Amino acid sequence: MRYNNTPKGFLAKLSKTHKILLSAAIVIIVITLLFQQSDEQATETVSDTQQSEPAVNPANSDVTDQQVEGTESGASAQQKTDNNEVTEPKGPVTSEYVVVEGDTLGGIFEKMAISQKTLYELLDADLDVLALDDLELGESLYFTVDNDELERLELRPSLAKRVIFERRDHAGFEYKEIAVDGKxxxxxxxxxxxxxxxxxxxxxxxxxxxxxxxxxxxxxxxxxxxxxxxxxxxxxxxxxxxxxxxxxxxxxxxxxxxxxxxxxxxxxxxxxxxxxxxxxxxxxAFQRLPLLKRYRISSSFNPYRRHPITGLRRPHNGTDFAVPPGTTVLSTGDGVVKRVVRHKYAGLYIEVDHGNSYSTRYLHLSKALVKRGQRVKRGEKIALSGNTGRTTGPHLHFELRRNGAAINAMTAHIPIAKxxxxxxxxxxxxxxxxxxxxxxxxxxxxxxxxxxxxxxxxxxxxxxxxxxx
Ligand SMILES: [Zn+2]
Missing domain, CATH: 3.10.450.350 (Nuclear Transport Factor 2; Chain: A,)
Structure with a gap:
């Protein structure tokens, strides 16, 4: 009873004018509180967006557009809370380039105003992957540039695969592959x-x-x-x-x-x-080895290998055999020669398409004995090993791919005659x-x-x- 009466008694003691003033004060306080809260919420949301930006990694221009919008509303929200100077943050910009006939990798980079130095850094990260050698007509490349520097390059070689090169400080680019298994x-x-x-x-x-x-x-x-x-x-x-x-x-x-x-x-x-x-x-069926006899393996297949100095992920997508230059290299299965090319780092290399989603690659060769488009049989001589491209000594780098992804040719369940x-x-x-x-x-x-x-x-x-x- 006593507690119930007290507020009533307190209000009853106030004059009419006081009551009006008190009610007005309460209304003002409530409005002020509401405004402050909505401002805080706006600022919080915006800073969340900003924090998540690097993780979102825009892969197309749509995402970039959204980011720009987010940044703008962030700036206006800040202006509401305080009138300090607001500098608009210059975020990364992603542009898409579609490969057209006659394009060269160097030409594409020139059109995108990206330096040759950067291109070489990318080729270095691409050494054991050669994703940049697989570009096709109509394929899109997504360049993300921040402060005039290429931060990220994304390739989408197929619906099932995304290849991403990302700059890590000044050590160079790191390679990442995202495979979608689908149905x-x-x-x-x-x-x-x-x-x-x-x-x-x-x-x-x-x-x-x-x-x-x-x-x-x-x-x-x-x-x-x-x-x-x-x-x-x-x-x-x-x-x-x-x-x-x-x-x-x-x-x-x-x-x-x-x-x-x-x-x-x-x-x-x-x-x-x-x-x-x-x-x-x-x-x-396939044979395991691309050679007439067993040679020492100087470097095994390792998708998680890291560079000893830079610490960057440098997947080793194949098996290296320590063979003297001029050793006979065999196709490990029946197929069609898809590629015979010279590459700055991979040297002279051959790729054979075996059908049923299998292909093989043979790197650092001294001589190719087959031509592009030629049908080859399992065990057929296709090349002589060598020491071309960037190597630390003569060897054969042999790679087996299934559905475009490298697998360990020495251990994978592949069709072996038995x-x-x-x-x-x-x-x-x-x-x-x-x-x-x-x-x-x-x-x-x-x-x-x-x-x-x-x-x-x-x-x-x-x-x-x-x-x-
Ligand atoms: Zn190798």
Missing amino acids: WQQQRFIGKVLYSFGGSAQQAGLTMNESYFVANLLKEKIDFVRQIRPNDRFEILVDRQYIDGQATGASRVRAVRVYNHKHVIAAYLYKGSYYDEDGNSLKK TIEKKELKQFKQQIAEYQKALDKAEVAVVMPLAQLDDSLIEKQLLPIIRRI
Whole structure:
């Protein structure tokens, strides 16, 4: 009772004028508090945006635009709270460059007003990656410049991959790769062989690459020119990679069945290798070593290697073999020579495309024995080793890539010629049963417009677009 009465009594004692004055004072205080709070909130939000800017790492001009807006509202919010001088912070600016025909790396950097010194710093960081050698027509490069200095360069070689070079103080650039796995979708293609296997397979929806791969996979089992008959059928199971609903071009053939007259010729992918129904390896396989015999490994595959002095991440994407100059270098699998080039740091190097998302690279060569576009076989002599480019001594740098990313050729599960062991036979048969179920699922061929899309990608890859500086 006493506590309830007290405020009432206090207010009752005040005169009418006092009451009005008191109410007005309360209203003013409340308004002032509200204003201050909203100002503080505005300032806080802005400083949050500013702090997160470097982490956001703008990759396109849209993001940069948003940042500029954020900075402006930050400045006006500060002006509200105090009237001190406000200097607008000069943030990093990202610009996009789209590669056009006839572009050279040096030319692009000149157009972007970036010094040759910076280009060489980038090439140095790119030494074991050679991402800058893979530029294609229509590909975008994102240059982030801060205070007239290139801070960051981003490449987007495919939907599945982003390559980033970032400046670390004055030590140079650090290389970073972001791979997006997306979704792998299994697709079934069936059809009849009409004139040629390749043509019919492509009509059924396979890409040129995939149909070539299948033909090559079965070439020791069936002669597609002489043995195939007009009514022979085929069923093929392929996994394809999609990102945001778009095909990236990466694919893996999982199972193939060709009904040739009264025979069934089959190939099934199991633990990285292809086998027939009985578990016998189909010889479409790789050999581990690009050499006739074993040599000492002078530097192993190491994606986390750091430079001993600068501490920058310098992935070693391959295996170095200490071989004397002039040693015979072999292609580790069947394929097509995609590239024979001279590079400032990698020296003379060869890249072979093996299909099914595999490729290999051979660096620091003294002589190339093959030409671009030439088909090569597993174990075929393709070059002589050397000491070209930037090396600390003669060696062969050998690299194996799957879906564009380097993998350890010495340990990776790659198709190696062999037969399934007895103890694994049960597991193998289970896998085949699964494939067969998937192959039997439908009756009609699935024709995908993908074939065109992927083939144009392949053609692009074969064009010599970027001339070296
Ligand atoms: Zn190396």
